[in-house]
Amino acid sequence: MVEIEVNGLMTYDRAVVKLPAQAAGEIARLYAPPATSGTLQGARVTRAPFGTTPAGEAVDLFTLTNAHGMEVRTMTYGGIIVSLKVPDRAGLLGDVVLGYDSLAGYLRTTPYFGAIVGRYGNRIAHAQFTLDGATHHLPANDGANTLHGGTVGFDKVVWDAEPFWGDSGVGVAFTHTSPDGDQGFPGKLEMRVTYTLTDQNQLIVDYYATTDKATPVNLTQHSYFNLAGDGSGDVLQQVMWINAGRYTPVDSALIPTGVLAPVAGTPFDFTTPTAIGARIAADDEQLRRGHGYDHNFVLDRAGAELAHAARVVEPGSGRTLDVFTTQPGLQFYSGNFLDGSITGKAGHVYRQRNGFCLETQHFPDSPNQPGFPSTILRPGEEYRSRTVFAFGVSP
Ligand code: GLA
Secondary structure (H helix, E strand, O other), rough: OOEEEEEOEEEOOOOOOOOOOOOHHHHHHHOOOOOEEEEEEEEEEEEEEEOOOOOOOOOEEEEOOOOOOOOOEEEOOOOOOOEEEEOOOOOOOEEOOOOOHHHHHHHHHHOOOEEEEEEOOOHHHHHHEEEEEEEEEEEOOOOOEEEEEOOOOOHHHHOEEEEEEEEEEEEEEEEEEOOOHHHHHHOEEEEEEEEEOOOOEEEEEEEEEEEEOEEEOEEEEOOOEEOOOOOOOOOOEEEEOEEEEEEEOOOOOOOOOOEEEEEEOOOOOOOOEEEEEOOOOOOHHHHHHHHOOOEEEEEOOOOOOOEEEEEEOOOOHHHHHHHOOOOOOOEEEEEOOOOOEEOOOOHHHOOOOEEEEEEOOOOOOOHHOOOOOOOOOOOOOEEEEEEEEEEOOOO
16 A cells, blocks of 8 residues: 655545635635745745747746745746756755746647646547537648647737735646637636745645636646656556546547546556556557557546545656546557757756647547536636645655
8 A cells, every 4th residue: 555645634645635626716825915936844946037929028937945846837938847856865955847948848748847827728529619509720730630739729828927926835826728729629717826835845736717708728747757766767667546447548640439447457557566568569459549658547536526536656766656636538658759950958968758748638538528527618607726746855
């Protein structure tokens, strides 16, 4: 059995963890009065310029540090997590996410390194969906389909941002309004996404949105993790546990067939912790279609409470990552499209499977899949979602 501590609550594998509700009011309280930097019992948040977009928009970088020295750097462009430094077994800090040293790299080309993804994370088939009788057309940016919100998703906009600090930690609150018709999506979507760094080495991501017309919303975080450290090669030895008895098999364009298939007896069974690389080259049609793992797992969970979704252990450094989420799905992407064409931080060349993503989400193509949980947000409703990335070490 695996013990986990979240905000002082002890729990065990597969248990549901309740964190204190982080309501809009709390966020509002936390970030009043606005300031450019602040501290909390050894933790701190600072803000500094990080460059300018080609359109002339200023981009700022926030550095969150907790009492143990864990550090998260994130910028207003795309809400991108630029670096995430966590201790290993010996207490040495290492950056466990892929990316670039400066804004220029992210502006040039990026497979969504570290970004907030939306309005609809993952794929929408044939770049269209029908809602309340009206068909909406989106940009096709992944073959015939729409990926990660279209050609200019939320990963490519400059968000407004304010730092905050309070009882739960230090953080940054990003806000952005996506206008009615943005990338073909109906409704003006007003969003707030917060990153909170706690003294328990957790990064809490909270999403909040409202709309003035019914629209699909599926926001996620697209960090590429390598728990051995950025630039340390592939992640195939890192041991993955996913709390999912089913997944959503895909067609050749990675659109779900609509079936929720059992993982039992397949290379998709991570209900027992297994090295990412153990079965990745197996003779399996789904692995061939994904060029590895690039699939949505149907999390085993009760209701919409925060639940344990995944755990990754890196045997060498001892670093561990536990993911908790209120979302029903988890896209496990094993960095299959990294092909050595990107040179990232400190000259590191990113080759296939040099990082993995665990994108908490609703299922892909939900707007066209009546059998999947709905992603439609309507006027008067509030979109609220939370994901916790909790770091630790195994003995
Ligand atoms: C997601 C998709 C992958 C790939 C990456 C970005 O994880 O599922 O197929 O497009 O984003 O490269």
